[in-house]
Amino acid sequence: MKLQVSFDSLDLDKSIDIAMKIVNYADIVEVGSLLVYKYGTKAIETFKNHLPKTSLLADIKIVDRGKDAANLMINSGADWVTVVAGTSKEVIHAVCTEAHNVNKKVMLDLIDSSSPGQSALEAKGLGVDAILFHQTYDENQSLLFLDKWDMVKGNTTLPIFISAKITRESVEKIIQFNPDGLVIGRSIVQAEDPVQEAKFFYDLCHREKI
Numbered sequence: 001m002k003l004q005v006s007f008d009s010l011d012l013d014k015s016i017d018i019a020m021k022i023v024n025y026a027d028i029v030e031v032g033s034l035l036v037y038k039y040g041t042k043a044i045e046t047f048k049n050h051l052p053k054t055s056l057l058a059d060i061k062i063v064d065r066g067k068d069a070a071n072l073m074i075n076s077g078a079d080w081v082t083v084v085a086g087t088s089k090e091v092i093h094a095v096c097t098e099a100h101n102v103n104k105k106v107m108l109d110l111i112d113s114s115s116p117g118q119s120a121l122e123a124k125g126l127g128v129d130a131i132l133f134h135q136t137y138d139e140n141q142s143l144l145f146l147d148k149w150d151m152v153k154g155n156t157t158l159p160i161f162i163s164a165k166i167t168r169e170s171v172e173k174i175i176q177f178n179p180d181g182l183v184i185g186r187s188i189v190q191a192e193d194p195v196q197e198a199k200f201f202y203d204l205c206h207r208e209k210i
Contacts, residue, residue: 001175001179001180001181001182001205001206002027002028002161002180002181002182002205003025003026003027003028003181003182003184003198003201003202003205003206004026004027004028004029004030004057004161004181004182004183004184005019005022005025005026005028005029005030005184005185005188005189005198006030006032006059006163006183006184006185006189007019007029007030007031007032007035007047007185007189008030008032008033008034008035008059008185009032009034009035009189010034010035010038012035012038012039012042012043012046015035015047015189016046016047016050018189018194019047019050019051020050020051021194021195022188022194022195022198023051023054025195025198025199025201025202026054026198026202027055027181027202027205028054028055028056028057028080028181029047029051029054029055029056029057030056030057030059030183030185031043031044031047031056031057031058031059031078032059032185033059033060033061036058036059036060041072041073041075041076044056044058044073044076044077044078045076045077047077048076048077048078049077055079055080056077056078056079056080057078057079057080057081057082057107058073058076058078058080058081058082059082059109060073060081060082061082061083061084061109061111062081062082062083062084062087062091062095063083063084063086063087063091064087064091065091066083066087066090066091066092066093066094066095066098067094067095067097067098069081069095070083070094070095070098070099070104070106071098074098074099074102074104078104079104079105080104080105080106080107080129080130081095081099081104081105081106081107082106082107082108082109082132083095083096083106083107083108083109083128084108084109084111084112084113085108085109085110085111085112085113085116085119085123086111086112086113086114089122089126092106092108092123092126092127092128093126093127096126096127096128096129097127100127105129105130106127106128106129106130107128107129107130107131107132107161108123108126108128108130108131108132109132109134110131110132110133110134110152111132111134116133116148116151116152117148117151117152117154117155118155120151120152120153120155120156120158120160121155121156123156123158124156124157124158128158129158129159130158130159130160130161130180130181131152131156131158131159131160131161132160132161132163132183133148133149133152133160133161133162133163133179134162134163134164134183149177153177159180159181160179160180160181161179161180161181161182161183162174162177162179162181162182162183163182163183163184163185165186165187166182166183166184166187166201167187168187168200171201171204175204181205182201182205184201187201188201
């Protein structure tokens with residue numbers, strides 16, 4: 001299981017400072033949408049300059065102009081880009097084609113999918129490399145959205161990452177779903193000791209299954 005650490009604040013310098021400290025405990029570092037909204041491609045470029053060997057994901061949730069949007073992020077240093085499941089198949093396929101042309105990857109975000117199971121079923125054929133399954137940030141803390149897990153997991157062989165405001169208290173319950181990755185932001189980035197928290201979740205993700 002992989003750990004993706006999400007940086008989705010409005011402070012680029014602080015995000016970089018924390019990212020450099022926790023980088024050894026992250027399989028993927030996510031440059032969140034808020035950072036991209038505020039700083040544009042500079043956010044991706046800055047992360048790449050400071051973390052050149054780290055796999056970076058640009059969470060830009062592409063909905064239109066797939067080829068151009070993917071190309072823009074990849075040329076800025078992104079190894080992964082996200083595209084939303086609710087957009088057209090043509091956009092998703094264009095994003096994947098552009099990314100694969102330069103050996104980069106695409107994560108399909110189910111955030112706006114009206115039929116997560118169907119989106120999962122079609123994802124591999126469109127060229128998607130992994131699926132992101134999560135609740136929107138503005139939803140409550142409930143994990144009720146995970147009741148759709150079986151229809152997503154049962155319709156794809158692609159890796160599935162779960163993002164659900166994961167905390168030390170909720171993580172074991174989420175791990176029981178056996179995802180391929182966890183996406184954790186505030187629980188690490190806003191912790192009193194981000195390194196300690198990152199190590200805790202990283203070790204949990206990489207522990208051997210009994």
